[in-house]
Each structure stands twice: as structure tokens, then as C-alpha cells.
Amino acid sequence: MNNIAITLHNFIIENFGIDINLSLAISYFLIALIFWSFLGVIGGLLTFLERRVAGRIQSRIGPNRVGPQGIFQMLADGIKLVLKEDLIPALADKPLFRMAPYLCVIGVFSALVVIPFSSDIVVADLNVGVLYALAITTMVVMGILMGSWASNNKWSLLGGLRSAAQIVSYEIPAALSVLSIVLITGSLSMQDIIRAQGAWPHQWFFFHNPGTFVAFFIFFTSALAENNRVPFDIPEAESELVAGYNTEYSGMRFSFFFLAEFANVFIISSLAVIFFFGGWQIPHFLISENHIITNIIMIANFLFKTFVFIFIVLWLRWTLPRLRVDQLMTMCWKYLIPISFICLCITASFVLFFGGKSMIAVFIGRITQ
Amino acid sequence: MYELEKNNDNTMTLNMGPHHPSTHGVLRFILEMDGEIILSVKPDVGYLHRSIEKIGERVTYPAFMPYTDRVDYVAAANCNVGYALAVEKLMGIETPERAQYLRVIVSELNRIISHLLMTGVLAMDLGAYTPFLHAVREREKINDIFEILCGARLTYNLATIGGMPFDIKETTIRKCLEILEGLKKFLKEFDDLVTNNAIFISRLANIGVIDKETAKAFMLSGPNLRAAGAHWDLRKNETYFLYDRFKFDIAVGSGKAGTLGDSYDRFSVRMKEIETSISILEQAFKSLPSGEVQAKLPKTLKPPKGEVYVRTESARGELGYYIISDGTAKASRIKIRTGSFAAISILDKIGRGLMLSDLVAFMASLDLIAPEIDR
Numbered sequence: 001m002n003n004i005a006i007t008l009h010n011f012i013i014e015n016f017g018i019d020i021n022l023s024l025a026i027s028y029f030l031i032a033l034i035f036w037s038f039l040g041v042i043g044g045l046l047t048f049l050e051r052r053v054a055g056r057i058q059s060r061i062g063p064n065r066v067g068p069q070g071i072f073q074m075l076a077d078g079i080k081l082v083l084k085e086d087l088i089p090a091l092a093d094k095p096l097f098r099m100a101p102y103l104c105v106i107g108v109f110s111a112l113v114v115i116p117f118s119s120d121i122v123v124a125d126l127n128v129g130v131l132y133a134l135a136i137t138t139m140v141v142m143g144i145l146m147g148s149w150a151s152n153n154k155w156s157l158l159g160g161l162r163s164a165a166q167i168v169s170y171e172i173p174a175a176l177s178v179l180s181i182v183l184i185t186g187s188l189s190m191q192d193i194i195r196a197q198g199a200w201p202h203q204w205f206f207f208h209n210p211g212t213f214v215a216f217f218i219f220f221t222s223a224l225a226e227n228n229r230v231p232f233d234i235p236e237a238e239s240e241l242v243a244g245y246n247t248e249y250s251g252m253r254f255s256f257f258f259l260a261e262f263a264n265v266f267i268i269s270s271l272a273v274i275f276f277f278g279g280w281q282i283p284h285f286l287i288s289e290n291h292i293i294t295n296i297i298m299i300a301n302f303l304f305k306t307f308v309f310i311f312i313v314l315w316l317r318w319t320l321p322r323l324r325v326d327q328l329m330t331m332c333w334k335y336l337i338p339i340s341f342i343c344l345c346i347t348a349s350f351v352l353f354f355g356g357k358s359m360i361a362v363f364i365g366r367i368t369q
Numbered sequence: 370m371y372e373l374e375k376n377n378d379n380t381m382t383l384n385m386g387p388h389h390p391s392t393h394g395v396l397r398f399i400l401e402m403d404g405e406i407i408l409s410v411k412p413d414v415g416y417l418h419r420s421i422e423k424i425g426e427r428v429t430y431p432a433f434m435p436y437t438d439r440v441d442y443v444a445a446a447n448c449n450v451g452y453a454l455a456v457e458k459l460m461g462i463e464t465p466e467r468a469q470y471l472r473v474i475v476s477e478l479n480r481i482i483s484h485l486l487m488t489g490v491l492a493m494d495l496g497a498y499t500p501f502l503h504a505v506r507e508r509e510k511i512n513d514i515f516e517i518l519c520g521a522r523l524t525y526n527l528a529t530i531g532g533m534p535f536d537i538k539e540t541t542i543r544k545c546l547e548i549l550e551g552l553k554k555f556l557k558e559f560d561d562l563v564t565n566n567a568i569f570i571s572r573l574a575n576i577g578v579i580d581k582e583t584a585k586a587f588m589l590s591g592p593n594l595r596a597a598g599a600h601w602d603l604r605k606n607e608t609y610f611l612y613d614r615f616k617f618d619i620a621v622g623s624g625k626a627g628t629l630g631d632s633y634d635r636f637s638v639r640m641k642e643i644e645t646s647i648s649i650l651e652q653a654f655k656s657l658p659s660g661e662v663q664a665k666l667p668k669t670l671k672p673p674k675g676e677v678y679v680r681t682e683s684a685r686g687e688l689g690y691y692i693i694s695d696g697t698a699k700a701s702r703i704k705i706r707t708g709s710f711a712a713i714s715i716l717d718k719i720g721r722g723l724m725l726s727d728l729v730a731f732m733a734s735l736d737l738i739a740p741e742i743d744r
Contacts, residue, residue, distance in 0.1 A: 054499075057499055058498070058499050058502040058503070059503065154381060154384075158405070230497075231496070231568055233496065240391065240494075240729050242389060318499045319562070320496075320566070320568055321492060321495035321496045321563075321566065321568050321569050322495060322496030322497075322568070323568055324571075324572060324726045324727065325405060325726065327571060
């Protein structure tokens with residue numbers, strides 16, 4: 001039972017007795033609606049969270065007027081952005097300009113399909129889940145490049161070109177570091193990767209072997225860079241490129257870019273949790289007879305870990321200055337990629353010599369012998 | 370640094386400003402770019418021209434004082450006392466000792482404010498927004514002191530010809546010393562967050578290197594000149610007020626992160642100058658003499674015929690007032706020499722071959738203030 005859409009489909013068939021194809025369409029539509037709105041809310045929540053965290057870090061308060069602790073600020077912001085004039089520059093390439101934000105949003109939101117929130121709740125546990133997640137998020141770069149070119153603005157163009165170079169480059173170390181995980185589990189399915197780990201830190205892939213330990217940092221750095229977050233936010237560097245690729249965007253379309261960026265923060269944090277920190281795994285004593293309660297605990301556990309990483313992302317955002325574009329490329333091609341290759345080799349030899357046991361298990365095994 | 374290939378077919382003209390986030394004010398640059406690399410920089414100044422020098426010919430000598438605030442609003446006190454000193458020299462007025470001490474105090478407080486803003490803005494231009502707000506937070510505390518002293522927080526108008534219009538109280542001195550203690554702690558924190566940050570250093574080291582000869586040739590002054598390794602500080606070399614009574618070292622660039630005279634040196638010289646200013650302030654508070662703060666003057670000031678050039682060390686370099694008097698109550702000509710105007714002329718020479726991100730860092734490290742360029 002690892003596909004909730006199918007579960008819902010069966011439920012509809014049993015209770016309403018409608019056509020199979022129609023039922024499938026309805027159930028997938030409903031699930032898509034639920035998950036998309038979930039990520040929309042998460043994206044909005046992150047904008048609020050970012051502003052509050054930034055306020056704390058910068059010794060000020062941040063938005064606290066709309067609703068309790070200002071939690072509804074995101075709604076106010078959203079309404080404001082929707083009501084604003086949707087300005088399209090006279091010399092812009094209008095179809096491309098209109099399309100670009102949607103590509104960004106689709107690229108990020110589609111990644112949610114393979115993110116497992118608990119052992120049961122995942123839209124589709126694809127057997128190529130890892131590949132899918134890495135590939136679909138690259139669609140963002142098309143959106144950014146398209147938007148920057150269509151804006152017919154030199155600052156946008158510079159931002160778009162920087163972004164394209166950056167995202168395409170950082171895909172490689174990110175994928176290479178995830179390959180270590182795939183090597184251990186022997187599967188590209190997210191659920192299999194999580195099941196291969198445990199609830200406790202020593203069962204996480206983060207501590208599996210020195211290779212994966214380093215691979216996590218490479219993955220997280222590359223994911224940050226792919227997401228254009230500080231210290232890698234050169235595509236929208238506001239002090240250099242005004243606003244980079246979204247200089248000409250306003251209102252709704254700007255908010256789509258914005259939402260995509262924040263949803264992407266959630267996606268990369270959840271991927272880090274899934275690959276290296278045990279995903280939804282909870283200790284055995286928390287697994288109860290009641291299926292729903294178990295799932296809720298799993299979701300809470302998963303979201304808690306994810307939000308820890310989201311906080312780290314925000315923390316970095318408000319602490320570090322940004323790198324220069326050539327330094328960024330140097331870091332990727334000269335350091336991250338070779339190191340991730342070495343990590344892959346270490347993991348491979350670990351799997352070969354110790355049969356996939358983690359270094360802690362091997363260590364304990366040596367002591368008890 | 371980067372190979373420059375002048376290829377006219379493939380260059381792009383980029384218009385940076387007049388409302389670009391990192392020009393900090395209304396300032397425009399016309400950049401000739403090859404991709405991200407800059408082939409030439411043409412500064413286009415004049416957007417903030419307010420005819421301050423011409424106004425100086427239309428108003429009486431004391432009435433010009435508020436206009437000097439607007440020459441450099443980040444270091445307004447320095448401009449005030451500089452102008453007062455120039456007119457006093459023209460008229461041969463002896464300023465009371467306590468007033469001179471007060472002038473030293475406000476100049477140094479203002480220098481701290483200005484340098485805090487510069488270091489914060491530099492960090493902001495490199496993408497770190499938090500250090501800027503931390504610096505502004507500390508700056509606000511010193512603004513409080515200025516508010517106690519003269520009632521204003523930004524454009525102070527705090528000097529009169531022949532002295533100062535206010536006196537400093539014992540409670541204010543105590544509060545000021547407390548703030549300076551806090552500032553020392555803040556500087557340590559700032560060092561951890563910014564000065565020793567690896568990304569920060571790598572963005573500034575070896576970028577925009579100005580050697581001593583070039584700096585002199587382009588008439589750079591103040592911290593920009595000292596960062597190039599020149600031991601030149603008007604407070605020491607051409608003592609005015611009573612700066613010769615205080616012990617302090619001239620902060621000079623060391624090239625510790627890369628080359629002597631790079632952007633990092635210009636940044637660290639300013640950090641050191643904040644410390645110098647703190648030490649001067651502490652000495653000044655300790656040895657503050659008692660007495661009058663205002664010299665006795667006639668009701669209308671009519672300087673004798675003649676001319677005078679007085680230069681003082683402002684936060685952005687040499688601030689000179691050249692005044693020609695024709696014997697009436699209004700000046701015949703007032704010319705103001707500012708540090709930023711000299712500094713902007715070097716942009717094209719050093720800016721060639723830098724990347725766009727470097728130009729932003731380089732500009733911030735020169736500490737350009739748009740109103741001071743145009744006046």
C-alpha cells in the first residue's frame with residue numbers, strides 16, 4: 001500500500017461504483033490538489049519563517065501584526081501580490097515571459113511526487129524516484145533561463161546565464177553524492193532508501209561510512225547552490241544584478257518565482273532527510289496498533305527533521321556573504337566533484353569489504369569479537 | 370587579473386544606475402562589458418547636484434553652516450567643524466580650548482558612525498545583510514549621543530563660527546563611554562562574523578588594488594590613501610584643533626589578506642580607525658578642559674579681504690574648504706574639496722578587468738557617498 005492515489009481510487013470504486021478511468025482521474029486530481037496546496041502552504045509558511053528568523057538574527061522583531069505572531073502575514077503578502085498589476089515589459093517576449101514562472105513552479109512542485117512523508121503517504125513511490133527528483137528539479141533552470149531571456153533586460157539576462165551555469169554544474173556533485181546512497185541500498189526508490197535506514201542516528205546513512213558522511217555535506221552544499229540560496233545566490237544577487245532573473249517580474253508572476261524558491265527549500269531539506277537522516281523512520285516502541293497514529297508520528301518526525309534543515313538554510317542565508325561567479329564554478333568543478341568521486345569510491349569499497357554494514361556496526365562488531 | 374580581449378562586436382553596454390541598489394544614492398555608471406568582465410567604467414555624476422557652493426555665495430557666513438551638513442550627510446559633523454575652522458582662520462578668531470575639544474569629540478564620534486555604515490554597507494554589497502543591520506544598530510546608539518548634544522541625528526548643524534553652540538554634560542560623557550565599551554565588544558563580534566569570514570576575505574583580497582603612486586596620482590585621500598600604504602593623516606601631519614595632544618597611530622594598510630592596497634585593506638583600515646577613534650575619544654573625555662565654548666564675536670561677521678584653504682580629515686578623506694572673501698558678509702566664492710569626488714575618478718582605471726561583482730565590492734570599499742560627489 002505505497003500509493004495513496006490507488007488507495008483512494010479503490011475506495012471510490014467500492015463506495016460509489018463509478019467508471020474505473022473516471023475514478024482514477026478523480027483520485028489523482030484530488031491527491032495532486034492536496035499535495036500542491038500543501039506545498040503552497042509550506043512555501044508561504046517558509047516566507048513567514050524566513051522573515052521571523054531573519055528578524056531574530058538581525059536583532060529586530062520581524063512581522064508580528066497579522067494574526068498570532070504574524071503567521072497570517074503570508075496570506076497578506078499573497079493577497080497583495082495577487083492584486084498587484086501584472087506588468088509585462090513592452091519589449092518582452094510575451095509568451096515566454098508568461099510561461100517562465102509556471103515552469104519553475106512545476107519543476108519544484110513535481111518533485112513532491114516522490115517525497116515520502118510516512119511509510120504509507122507518498123504520491124507515487126517510483127522505482128526511479130531518486131533520478132526523477134534530481135531530473136525534475138532541473139526544470140527550474142529552464143524557467144529561470146526562459147524568464148531572464150524573455151524579460152529583455154540585461155540584468156535579467158546576466159542573472160539567467162549565471163543561474164544556468166550554476167544549476168547545471170551543481171547537479172553533478174549532488175547526483176554523485178546521492179549515488180553513494182544508491183550504492184548502499186541498491187535501489188532508486190525513496191521508500192527503499194528510507195527502509196534501509198533506521199530511527200536512531202547510528203542507523204542513518206549520514207553515519208554509515210566516512211564516504212556518506214562527507215557526501216552529505218557535498219549534497220547539502222550543491223542543493224543550496226541549485227536552489228540559488230546564499231552563499232550561492234549569485235543569479236539574483238540583489239546588490240549586483242538588482243534582482244537577477246526576476247527583475248522585470250511583478251505581482252502574481254513574481255510570487256510564483258518566489259513560491260518556487262521557497263518550496264524548493266522544503267524539497268532539498270526533505271531530500272537531505274530522506275537520503276541521510278532516516279526519513280520518516282521512528283523507533284519501534286512508537287509504532288502502535290493504530291495505523292493512522294503511527295503515520296501521524298512518522299509525518300511529524302519527518303517534518304521535524306526537515307524543518308531543522310530548513311532552519312539551517314535560513315540561518316546560512318542571513319549570515320554569509322555570497323561568492324563570486326568564478327569562485328562558485330571553481331568550488332564546484334575543482335573541489336566538490338572530485339571529493340564526491342572519492343566519497344563514492346570510499347562507499348563502494350565499504351560496501352564491498354563490509355557487506356553494506358555501517359561503520360558503527362562494524363566497529364561494535366570488532367569490539368564484541 | 371583577467372585577460373582582456375577588446376572585441377567590439379561582442380561587448381555589451383550596461384547602464385548601472387542611477388537607481389541601482391549598490392550605487393547607494395543617485396549615481397550612474399556606464400559599463401562596457403564582455404560577459405561578466407568589465408572593459409570600461411564611465412561614471413556619470415551630477416544627479417545629486419544641489420549647487421551648495423553657489424548657495425554659499427548668497428548667504429552669510431553663519432547661515433551657510435546647515436548647508437555643509439548636506440555635503441556629506443553620513444559625516445555631517447566633520448563638514449560642520451571643517452567649515453567653522455575655515456571661517457575662523459579667515460577672520461583670525463581664537464576658538465576656546467573646550468570648544469576645540471568638543472569638536473574633536475564630535476568629529477571622532479562622526480567618524481565612527483561613518484565607518485560603521487561603510488563596513489556594514491560593504492558586507493551588504495557582498496550579499497550579507499545581517500552585518501549591515503548590526504552595524505546600523507550600533508550606529509543608532511551614537512546617534513542618540515548626537516541627539517543629546519545637538520538635537521539632530523543625521524544632519525547636525527552643530528558648530529558655530531568661533532565655537533560650539535552647546536556644552537557636554539558629565540552624564541552624557543558617562544553614557545558615551547558606556548557606548549564606546551559596548552562598541553568594542555561589537556567590533557569583536559563583527560570581526561568573527563565578517564572580517565575573518567573566508568568568503569568575505571576571498572571576495573575582497575587582491576580585488577581593486579590601488580598602489581601608493583596611483584593613489585597619489587588620482588588624489589585619493591583619507592582611508593583610501595592610507596590603505597595603499599601611505600602614512601598620511603591630516604590629524605597628525607597637519608594638526609588642526611588640538612589633535613596633537615592625543616596619542617594615536619595612523620592606521621595603514623598591511624596587505625595581510627592579499628596585496629597592499631586591495632579592497633580588504635581599505636576595509637580593515639576603516640575597522641582600525643574605529644578603534645583609533647575610540648581611543649582618541651577616551652583620551653579627550655579624560656582631559657576635557659573647562660571653560661567657555663564660544664568666542665566673543667561681532668554681530669555680523671565680515672572677514673577681511675583675502676582667501677583661505679583649510680583642509681580637515683573627514684571620514685571619506687580630505688575635506689577642504691576654499692573661501693574667498695571680498696570683505697562683505699557673504700563669501701565671494703566657496704569651493705569644497707571632497708574625498709569621494711577624487712575617489713570616483715579612479716573607478717575606470719582600476720575597474721577595467723574586474724568582474725561585475727568585484728566592481729560592486731570595489732566601489733563599496735572606496736566608500737563613495739553620492740551627495741559628496743556632486744555637492
